[in-house]
Each structure stands twice: as C-alpha cells, then as structure tokens.
Amino acid sequence: MLNRLFDRLASVCLLAAIPGGLYAVDGVVLINQNTAVAGGVTPGDAPGFPVTISQSGSYRLSGNLVVPDANTTAIEITAGWVTIDLNGFSIIGPTVCTTTATPGCSPTGTGEGIVARPGARSVRVFNGTVHGMGSNGIDLDIPDNFQAPNFTIGSVENVTADNNGGFGISANAGVFTSVAFQNGSGIESAIVRDSLAYSNLAAGITVLAGTAIGDSAFQNDLSMMGNPGIILGDAAAINNSSVFNGDLGFGAGCPSVVVNNNIQSTIEDVATSDNAPCLVANNSGVNRQ
Amino acid sequence: MSYRLSKTLACACILAAVPSGLFAVDGVVLISQPGSAQGFPIVISQPGSYRLDSNLVVPDANTTAIQITASNVNLDLNGFGIFGPTVCSGSPATSCTPSGSGTGVLATNPPSGTSTPGEISVFNGTVHGMGNFGIFILGPGRAENINADSNGSTGIAVTGTVLKCVATRNGSLGIAARIVNDSLAVQNASSGMEILASGTGNSAILNHADGIVVFRATISANSAFLNQGDGINAMCPSIVLFSAATHSTGNDIVLNSIGPDTCASFNNASNKPAVIITN
Numbered sequence: 001m002l003n004r005l006f007d008r009l010a011s012v013c014l015l016a017a018i019p020g021g022l023y024a025v026d027g028v029v030l031i032n033q034n035t036a037v038a039g040g041v042t043p044g045d046a047p048g049f050p051v052t053i054s055q056s057g058s059y060r061l062s063g064n065l066v067v068p069d070a071n072t073t074a075i076e077i078t079a080g081w082v083t084i085d086l087n088g089f090s091i092i093g094p095t096v097c098t099t100t101a102t103p104g105c106s107p108t109g110t111g112e113g114i115v116a117r118p119g120a121r122s123v124r125v126f127n128g129t130v131h132g133m134g135s136n137g138i139d140l141d142i143p144d145n146f147q148a149p150n151f152t153i154g155s156v157e158n159v160t161a162d163n164n165g166g167f168g169i170s171a172n173a174g175v176f177t178s179v180a181f182q183n184g185s186g187i188e189s190a191i192v193r194d195s196l197a198y199s200n201l202a203a204g205i206t207v208l209a210g211t212a213i214g215d216s217a218f219q220n221d222l223s224m225m226g227n228p229g230i231i232l233g234d235a236a237a238i239n240n241s242s243v244f245n246g247d248l249g250f251g252a253g254c255p256s257v258v259v260n261n262n263i264q265s266t267i268e269d270v271a272t273s274d275n276a277p278c279l280v281a282n283n284s285g286v287n288r289q
Numbered sequence: 290m291s292y293r294l295s296k297t298l299a300c301a302c303i304l305a306a307v308p309s310g311l312f313a314v315d316g317v318v319l320i321s322q323p324g325s326a327q328g329f330p331i332v333i334s335q336p337g338s339y340r341l342d343s344n345l346v347v348p349d350a351n352t353t354a355i356q357i358t359a360s361n362v363n364l365d366l367n368g369f370g371i372f373g374p375t376v377c378s379g380s381p382a383t384s385c386t387p388s389g390s391g392t393g394v395l396a397t398n399p400p401s402g403t404s405t406p407g408e409i410s411v412f413n414g415t416v417h418g419m420g421n422f423g424i425f426i427l428g429p430g431r432a433e434n435i436n437a438d439s440n441g442s443t444g445i446a447v448t449g450t451v452l453k454c455v456a457t458r459n460g461s462l463g464i465a466a467r468i469v470n471d472s473l474a475v476q477n478a479s480s481g482m483e484i485l486a487s488g489t490g491n492s493a494i495l496n497h498a499d500g501i502v503v504f505r506a507t508i509s510a511n512s513a514f515l516n517q518g519d520g521i522n523a524m525c526p527s528i529v530l531f532s533a534a535t536h537s538t539g540n541d542i543v544l545n546s547i548g549p550d551t552c553a554s555f556n557n558a559s560n561k562p563a564v565i566i567t568n
Contacts, residue, residue, distance in 0.1 A: 026313050026367055027321070027342030056415075057344060058368025081415040081436070083368025122415055122436045122455070124368070146475045146494050149380040153436060153455050153475075173455050173473050190492050190512075193471050209514035210473070210492040236510045236533045236558075255558035257510070259531050276535065279558040 024060060028085070031075070032063035042079070049074055056081040061089040061128065070095050070109030070134025070165065077114070080121040084114065086128020086159065093132035097163045097182045099199050103223045105184055108165035109134025116140045116152050125171075126157040130164065137161035137183065140171040156189075168200065180204075185227075186220060203227040204245065212237040221246035228271065232256040249285065254278035313340060317365070320355070322346060329354055330395070336361035341369040341414065350375050350389030350420025350441065357396035357409055357426075364394065366414020366435070373418040377439045377458045381476035381497040381517065385460035388441035389420025396426045411435060422446055423459065437463070444477065456482070463496065474500075481516065484508060493520075500534065503527045519543045520559065525552040534559045 022030040031041060031051055039047035042054040050073040053059060059082065065074045074091045075084065091113040097105040113130035116123050116139065123140050130137035138161060140154020154171035160179045161168030167188055168180030174191040186197030190210030197204035197217045202225065204217030217229035218241070229245035230237060236257040242249040242264075248271050249263035255276040263269040263285040272278040311319040319342040320331055330353040333339060339362065345354050354371045355364070371393040377385040393416035396409050409426050412433040416423035423437035423444045433452040437444030437459060444456035447466045454472045456463030463474030467486035474481030474493045481493030481500045488508040493500030493516060500513030503523040513520035513534040520534030520541040527544070529552065534541035541559030544552035546567045554563050 026319060026340060028368065056370055056372075058414075060368075081370045081417060081438075083414070085368065122438060122457075124413075124434065124436070147380070149378075149458075149476075151457075151475070153438075153457060153473075155434075155453070155455065157434070157453070174453060174471065176453060176471065190473060190494070191471055191490060193490055209494055210512050211471075211490045211510050213471075213490045213510055234512065234514050234533055234535050236512050236531055238510045238531050255533055255535050255560055257531050257533050257556065257558045259556055276560045277558060279531075279556055281556055 022062070024062075028058045028060045030060055030062040031065070032061065033065055034063075036065055036074075050076045053077045053082055053084075054079050058083045058085070060085040061087045064090045064092055066092045067094075067111055067133070069093075070107040070111050072109075072111040072134075073115055074112070074133070075114045076112075076117050077123055078117045078119040080119070082120065082123050084123070084125045086126065088128055090129040090131055091133070091137075093134060093164075095132040095134050095163055095165050097165070097184070097201060099182065099201065099219075099222050103201050105163070105165040105201070107134060108184075111135055112139050112166075113137045113161075113164070114139070116142055116154055118142065120152050121150065122153045124155050124157070125159060127159070129160045129162070130168075131160075131162050133164045133166075135164070136166035136170055137164035137168045137180075138171060139167065140173075141188065142172075146172070168197070186217070197229075203231050203251075204229045204242070206231040206233075207235040207237065208233040210235050212240055214239050216241045217245060218243050219245065224266070227251075229265070232258070237261060252278050252280070258283060311342075313342075320345075330356040333357045333362055333364070334359050338363045338365070340365040341367045344369045345371045347371070347373045347391055347419070349373075350387040350391050352389075352391040352420075353393075353395050354391070354419070355394045356398075357394065358398050360428075361408045362396075362410070364409070364411045366412065368413055370415035370417055371419070372415075373420060373440075375418040375420050375439060375441045375460075377441075377460055377478065379478070379497075381495050382439075382458040382460065382478040383497060385439065385441045385478070387420060388460065391420040392422040392425050393419045393437075393440070394424045394426070395422070396428070396430060416440065416444075423456075432466075443479075444474075463493070480518065480522075481513075499539070500537070503529060508532065513537065513541070521557075523552050523554075525550040528553045528555075529557060530555050532557045536560065540564045 045052040111134040155174040157176040168183035175189040180186040185202040186200040186204040188206040204220035221227035224246040228248035228251035229242035233253040241262040249265040249269040409430040423440040443462040444459035450468040451466040463477035464482040469488040481496035499518035500516035507528040509530040519539040520537040542563040
C-alpha cells in the first residue's frame, strides 16, 4: 500500500518535471526550444515562435532558442511585470551583418529577439546573447517617450547583441554592462552605463533625456553615413570613449553635457544642435566642433 | 520503480510543494504566497538569504507583504513581483487609491539591542500597487534593480543606497536615499528623487514636482527633463556637476542658499540659467 502511494507520488513528481510549462526549483518558469515548439508557456502561447509571455512573473532560459528565419520573433511580452534571465544562453537567428565591402545586414526582416508589446509595463532582461535577428535584438522601447499613462519601462543588463538587422539593444530605461556589435545600430536607452558598442552600421550609442557614463563606442558607421559614435538628446555624458567612428565622435542635441570624454573622429569630435547651450569641456582629442 | 527510489522522489516532491519556509538547493530560504492560515506580513526575523519563488499578492492597501526585523538580510525578489491593489492616476500621477498602511518590503524595527536595522538588501523584482511605500528600509540598506510602480507613497525609501532602480507613477517621491546611482524616476506625484549624500547617472522625467532634489549632497552627470517643478533643486551646501536639465516648468537648476551655506554648481547645461536663492 505504502509502496503504491510512493510510486504514484513519484510519478506525479516526474510528470511535473516534463519540459512544457516547466518550473525551476525556485518557481521561475523555464523556456527552451522544446517549450517554444510545444507552446503553452503562458495562457495564449501558441505552439512555435514567438513564445508569448502573457503573465507577470519570472522566466529563465534553460537552452538556446533558434528561430527559423529573419521574420520570426523569439519572445514577445504582453504582460505587465516580467523578468527574463537568459541564463547565459542565446537567442539565435540567421542574419549576418558586414561592415566591409558592401556594409549591410542580410537577410533582414521583422523578427526580434525579445520585444515588449502594448500591455507590457516593466521588462528586465539580463545575462545572455541575442544574435542574428532580422530586426532588433532586444526591443523594450514602445515609442511613447514616457508620456502615456501606461508607458513601458525596459532595462537590460549583461547582454551581448550582435548581427541584428535593427538595434542591438533598445530599452528605454537603462542598459548596463552590455555589448552591441555589428548590428544595424548599437544601443538606445535613457541610461547607458559601462557598455560597449562597436562596428555597428549606424550610431553606436543613443541616449535620450538621460546619462551615459563609462561607455565606449568605436568603429561605428565606418561607411561614413554621418552617424556619431554617441548621440545625446538632452543628456549628460562623462567619462566615455568615442573613437574611430565614421564622421562624428558625439552628436549632441542641446542642452547636453559632454565632459571628460576621450574623443577622436575623422571629421568632427562634437557636433551640437538646437538653440540652447550645450556644455562641451575637458575632452581629449582635438575638439573639432 | 524500486521502493527506495519511489520513496525518495515522493519525499522530494512533497518537500518541493511546501508553500513557504522551503530551502532552495543552495540553502536560500524560499518565500511563496502564504496560505490563508499564515497570512501577511511574512516576517523575516533571522539574518540570512531569502528568495521569492512566486509573486506575492496582498489582499488590500493596509497589508504589508514582507516585514524584516533582523539585520544582515539579503532578499532576492528573483524577478517576481509584490502586488497590491493601489492604482495611481494622472499623467504624471496626481492621486492614488486606495491608499493605506501596507508596504511591500518594510524594515523599520531595529533588532533587539541595536538602534536601527542594518545591512538589508532587496533586489531584482517589482513592487507595484502597495497602499503606502513600495520599499522602506531604515539603516544601511540597499535596493538594486527594483521597479517600484504605482505605490501610494514613496516608491523606494532607503537610508542607504539605491542602484539601477526605476520608480514610476508613485503617490509621493519616486526614490529617496542617501546614495542614488544609475536610476530613473518617471511621472511620480511628487519629486522624482531626493538624494541626501551623492548621486550619479540618474534621470528624472516628467515628475509632478521637481525632478531631482539634492539635499546637502554632491551629484554628478544627472539629467532632468520635462519636470513640472524645477529640474534640479539643490539645498545648500551641495555640489551640482556635469548635469543636464531642460524643459522644466519651473527653473532648470536652483541653488537654495540658506544662511551661510552656499552651493557649488559647475559644468551644467540647461535652457535657463541656474537660479541662486538666498535667505
């Protein structure tokens, strides 16, 4: 009798460990290629890509996710408060970007690695790689510019984004200790700290109404299309390095602060715009303006 | 299946189903939504490491979710959220209902034999819709990677340090702490953040009062945009460096000199010249 009870309990326990709708021991929902194909990660998640996250909570990759083409999104978020731990794994698509000969990304498409849809309120993604998506690697930047009552907040930490057709990382709140290389564009956020953007086809780092500290942008826009290494819009940038970018070191919409940065560029170190004053001081380089 | 293997698996399964007080494989104490018998608040009275393994949902605006009464507590929200019923309305927020006495994570009672709680860290999660504070920690506490949204009072109030946090649409201040770095405050009903010692790399956007209030502190490389009071409002003696403030309804940068105390303001950029107020 006791033996049978234990057998039944053990069977139930083993069943609970089957990958579809899998939970880690700490309650986090695990996502891998098998759960993506099976669907049902959250209510309304259809089999196959994208994995739709429709419930607030904590999610973690337990394997790489590989999408079949440049038009396929890997993970889309429609719920309020979501954290995704990439757990050292990667989201992988087929796109490759080249910076030499004929610069560009191919194939391009509509697929994104992780995207926040309307209904998402706060999303944090960390600890992994997004590679080769047809559009943006990570897109947590619903374009409401914090003006709408239900604006989205997105932040990213310890993520590498490469060879994505659009932005490597676009997250409106903050990007920390991340790397974006060889994407259509590098990183876009309000706060960018201790991050690296190189060999992106357009601008390396874009900061709007925020701050850039301790970042490096180099060898972006090598095709000389007029994109700065670092773009600022009403922002403060100190202690960054912007070197060997195509045309411009910094492009600053004023009032912005560009102080204590290492700058070296082909045409102009700091280009300022608008009527309001910018503060440009104590930067290295020849300070062409 | 052998009797011994079945017994082991069954016992492990039963253990894993215990809702709270469970230990993770790494020895951390797991915290779940309490059953009706246990109820809120979940009280942490022993030093140690704790981790949520589910969202916590409190029943009303007067209920505190987690109360910490010990020092040396590390609380990992593990990507989950603490949720209450309060909703703040307006853009930026102007009022929150229902308000109440419930706080998401509360640490105000000093352990026996000490004057203040000490060394309390809360990180990696969300606190949304509490009737009072989102997070309130007295003593040398730390909040990191927290999103505090739509709480009835201040989103994050920590005597110590706030790092990489976001406070949005709370009923009072977004963030109040001695040290605030790399954090964002948006659409809060009062000022975005109040910094009492130092602050670097922060941004305050579209708050109902001032963007950043600097109270006898040093701030460097911050940004204030579209705030409905002043952009950066410094109580002297303070130092305001390398910061950008613009599109404020009031002044972009204000230095309030009280008595003999003066402020230093260097290398800032704004649409409007800094205003010095003397008493």
